[in-house]
Amino acid sequence: MAEQADDKSPLTQPFNIRDCALVSMATGYKAQNLREFKEGLLRVHEGSIYHHFWGRFLEPQFDEPEYSNDFAAWIYHRLNEKALAEKLSVIDPTDYEDIESVRQELVERTEDRLYENEFVPWTRADEQFHFVRSQIVVLDTGRYLEIPSDLQVAVPEMTIGSIFYHFIDARKRTEDGSDDFSAWLTGWGDTYNDLRLKLMAVDPFFSSLKELRFMVTEVLEEYFSGGNS
Amino acid sequence: MSELLDPYAEVAGRDVVNHLYQLAAPLKGMKVVHVNSTREGGGVAEILRKLVPMMDALGLDVKWEVLEGSPDFYQCTKGFHNAVQGFPTELSESMLEAYETVNAENAERLRPVLEEADFVFIHDPQPAPFLNFCPNRRGKWVWRCHIDCSRPYRPVWKYLKKWVQDYDASIFSLAQFAQLLPHPQYLIAPSIDPLSEKNIDLPEEEIRGVFDQFGLKPDLPLILQVSRFDRFKDPLGVIEAYKQARKMVPLQLVLAGGGATDDPEGEKVLEEVRKAAEDNEDVHVLLLPPDAHRTINALQRASDIVLQKSIKEGFGLTVTEAMWKGKPVIGGDTGGIRLQVVDHFTGFRVRSPEGAALRIRYLLHRMDRSEEMGARARRLVLENFLLTRHLREYLALMIGVLHGLEERIDMVQ
Numbered sequence: 001m002a003e004q005a006d007d008k009s010p011l012t013q014p015f016n017i018r019d020c021a022l023v024s025m026a027t028g029y030k031a032q033n034l035r036e037f038k039e040g041l042l043r044v045h046e047g048s049i050y051h052h053f054w055g056r057f058l059e060p061q062f063d064e065p066e067y068s069n070d071f072a073a074w075i076y077h078r079l080n081e082k083a084l085a086e087k088l089s090v091i092d093p094t095d096y097e098d099i100e101s102v103r104q105e106l107v108e109r110t111e112d113r114l115y116e117n118e119f120v121p122w123t124r125a126d127e128q129f130h131f132v133r134s135q136i137v138v139l140d141t142g143r144y145l146e147i148p149s150d151l152q153v154a155v156p157e158m159t160i161g162s163i164f165y166h167f168i169d170a171r172k173r174t175e176d177g178s179d180d181f182s183a184w185l186t187g188w189g190d191t192y193n194d195l196r197l198k199l200m201a202v203d204p205f206f207s208s209l210k211e212l213r214f215m216v217t218e219v220l221e222e223y224f225s226g227g228n229s
Numbered sequence: 230m231s232e233l234l235d236p237y238a239e240v241a242g243r244d245v246v247n248h249l250y251q252l253a254a255p256l257k258g259m260k261v262v263h264v265n266s267t268r269e270g271g272g273v274a275e276i277l278r279k280l281v282p283m284m285d286a287l288g289l290d291v292k293w294e295v296l297e298g299s300p301d302f303y304q305c306t307k308g309f310h311n312a313v314q315g316f317p318t319e320l321s322e323s324m325l326e327a328y329e330t331v332n333a334e335n336a337e338r339l340r341p342v343l344e345e346a347d348f349v350f351i352h353d354p355q356p357a358p359f360l361n362f363c364p365n366r367r368g369k370w371v372w373r374c375h376i377d378c379s380r381p382y383r384p385v386w387k388y389l390k391k392w393v394q395d396y397d398a399s400i401f402s403l404a405q406f407a408q409l410l411p412h413p414q415y416l417i418a419p420s421i422d423p424l425s426e427k428n429i430d431l432p433e434e435e436i437r438g439v440f441d442q443f444g445l446k447p448d449l450p451l452i453l454q455v456s457r458f459d460r461f462k463d464p465l466g467v468i469e470a471y472k473q474a475r476k477m478v479p480l481q482l483v484l485a486g487g488g489a490t491d492d493p494e495g496e497k498v499l500e501e502v503r504k505a506a507e508d509n510e511d512v513h514v515l516l517l518p519p520d521a522h523r524t525i526n527a528l529q530r531a532s533d534i535v536l537q538k539s540i541k542e543g544f545g546l547t548v549t550e551a552m553w554k555g556k557p558v559i560g561g562d563t564g565g566i567r568l569q570v571v572d573h574f575t576g577f578r579v580r581s582p583e584g585a586a587l588r589i590r591y592l593l594h595r596m597d598r599s600e601e602m603g604a605r606a607r608r609l610v611l612e613n614f615l616l617t618r619h620l621r622e623y624l625a626l627m628i629g630v631l632h633g634l635e636e637r638i639d640m641v642q
Contacts, residue, residue: 018641021252021625024416026407047636126379126563130404132416133636135629139251140641159248208612 012187014144015180017154020165022058022134024051029131033122034079037071038110040131046099047133049106053093054168055134057209058161068092068205071106071129078123084113094177138165148185148192152220155181160209167212168204181216195223231286240423241617249617252624253287255640259347259627260368261291264339266306266355268295269519270487271457272419272546273352273375276619279422283620292342296335296356301327303493309354312385313378314461314541320385329358336362348627357392369630372399375419376543377564379405398630402544402565413634415626418568420619421549421610426522428553435523436530443483443513445531450480450593453532455525455550458486458499458516461541463561468505468512470538470585478593481511485528487519529554534592534599538585542566549614552576552606557599559588569614575606 029044031037041049052070067073067089076085087109096102114120141162145154158166166180174183182199185192198219204212238246263281265273277293284291298306305324312318336343336359343349343359347368351359353375360370372393378386378401386408393399398413407414421428440447452471456462464484471482484502486495499516506512517524529535535551537560544565548558552569558576560566570576577588592599632638 019248019251021248021621023622023625023629024404026401026404026414026416028407028409030405126405128405130407132404135625135632135634135636135638137252137625137628137638138641139254141251157244159244159251161248210612 014146015184017141017143017162018165019139019141019159019161020136021161022055022136024059024132024134027131027133031129032125033120034110034114035120037129038107038114041103041107041110044131045133046103048131049099049103051132051134057168058164065206074129078127079121081113081121094171148188149224151181152224155213155220156217158213163209163213167216198223233282233286236424237617241615245617249287249620252621253289256624256627257288259289260345261289261348262294262342262346263350263352264294264296264356264359265352266296266298276419279425279616280620294339294342298331299327302331306355307493309385309389310376312382313376315380315382317382318385332356332358333362354389357389360395361392369397372396374399374401377406377541378408403568417622418614419544419546420614420616421546421553422616423553427526428550431527431530436527439527439531443515446481450533451483451531452480452534452536452589453483453528454536455485455547458495458502460498461539463538463540464502465505466582467536467538469582470589471512473582473586474589477590483513483515483528485515485517485525487517529556532556534559534589536585537561537566539563539566545569549610553610555603555607557592557602557606559585575602575609
């Protein structure tokens with residue numbers, strides 16, 4: 001690893017390790033039933049949609065989540081609407097053009113359920129869904145990686161903020177919705193295609209950031225200790 | 230690295246401490262003041278005792294000031310506490326007058342420090358009016374509410390709102406506590422200090438020592454609730470749960486608590502608890518001094534199950550402490566306990582003494598499950614509720630407040 005970036009060809013720029021911290025904020029929107037939930041989805045700041053899919057990773061959470069986003073978990077645990085929870089859980093934001101399209105998908109699936117159901121499912125007043133958004137602070141660690149094999153040493157030492165930034169948050173920044181590591185490897189043409197595919201196959205939805213760091217480290221170790229460099 | 234922060238790297242990880250340095254860099258040298266109403270007793274004082282020196286070690290210039298009140302003032306603020314937690318409470322004109330006078334006097338005393346600070350954190354309702362008495366303030370003022378105010382008693386909340394609405398931001402422990410206020414409302418869960426006397430590892434003989442010290446029976450399962458003698462902690466419900474469980478399994482109960490200097494109602498509740506515990510030789514009501522941190526640590530470690538059967542709970546740091554010690558917790562299904570006690574995974578959430586009795590019996594019968602839950606509980610605290618995470622969020626909030634409502638604050642040069 002180098003402290004300073006050298007001039008490289010545009011495709012193989014050094015990888016700048018960044019870090020981030022996130023702090024959650026209330027939006028004032030909340031829902032006690034499925035109709036209010038749909039209204040909340042329509043009105044809330046788009047940062048809240050992002051937060052309930054991704055930002056939650058940097059929030060206190062139990063490390064064995066059943067569902068891939070907060071919406072689905074509430075729909076199941078508080079409204080007891082298992083089928084809708086499953087339908088919302090399979091939404092992968094990276095499949096959509098932008099967060100507004102994700103919002104539309106959530107609204108449509110919820111509306112479908114409201115249309116099918118004769119009753120509007122409710123929960124208790126103290127079990128409402130609270131739409132939350134977040135502010136993210138992005139920091140430069142001043143550290144750079146020169147070549148892909150540097151990842152093997154760097155990733156296990158990264159903070160969970162760095163893992164969040166490069167492996168989760170990247171999905172809304174990169175063109176193809178991939179993580180930053182995979183995006184960086186494309187700069188080496190086809191050389192690291194295998195590694196890229198393995199990294200892209202790591203499912204980030206059901207793990208804590210610590211576990212995710214471990215999983216990415218395993219992929220890198222397996223790849224580089226297998227004679228690749 | 231500093232002598233204060235280094236040991237946290239051992240517990241939470243070197244990366245976690247490095248992260249704090251990164252985040253604090255843009256805030257270096259800033260003057261920060263925390264104000265609350267007591268240095269001893271209660272979760273707020275415990276958090277500040279460590280948070281303040283840690284911020285200082287990261288290069289911020291931090292002070293912790295304490296408001297000095299009169300008995301009338303504390304009577305009034307105890308009323309606020311109850312009302313904010315939803316208990317209908319009437320406050321007389323004279324009580325409110327005492328509240329405002331004490332605030333005006335204390336603000337006057339602290340004015341130079343407060344007005345020149347870059348950040349002022351005012352904790353809970355007691356010193357909330359300070360902002361109005363500091364017209365020449367230059368920094369950002371943040372009101373930190375540690376109480377469960379999900380359904381506050383409206384008349385009292387309306388009164389308090391007029392004191393807190395002009396702050397630059399507020400902080401609540403959970404989203405459901407946030408209220409309609411004309412400024413950003415941040416959500417930060419509290420934390421425990423893994424290296425404090427209350428949470429450090431203890432030698433086995435010290436843990437076993439509490440059995441002799443308090444006349445407990447070493448061979449009888451021990452259940453424990455640690456909390457102030459406060460109605461919202463439902464100590465009477467705990468005794469009821471014990472009595473019901475005791476019909477099926479032999480066990481002993483310890484209710485351990487201390488008084489906080491800002492809680493005038495504690496003695497009355499303690500009296501009721503003692504009365505309910507009469508004629509039960511295996512119920513031990515312990516009134517501990519505010520600095521009995523190591524004793525509480527040992528009691529928590531000596532217990533088989535820890536209860537926190539609160540009816541209302543801001544967060545429940547005693548739950549966090551017990552979970553850190555690998556104990557499954559039976560907690561009231563309310564407030565911050567929900568964030569920590571994941572039903573059937575790190576403990577059980579209950580809504581009645583009967584529910585608590587049922588879970589006590591289950592956990593004593595299924596020690597294997599009890600151990601599994603305890604291990605998960607410790608992991609949950611390690612990853613989410615240690616002081617290092619709390620500090621990280623405070624630093625991120627400070628950067629956030631300085632940048633308004635920007636969603637993404639890029640500090641990359």
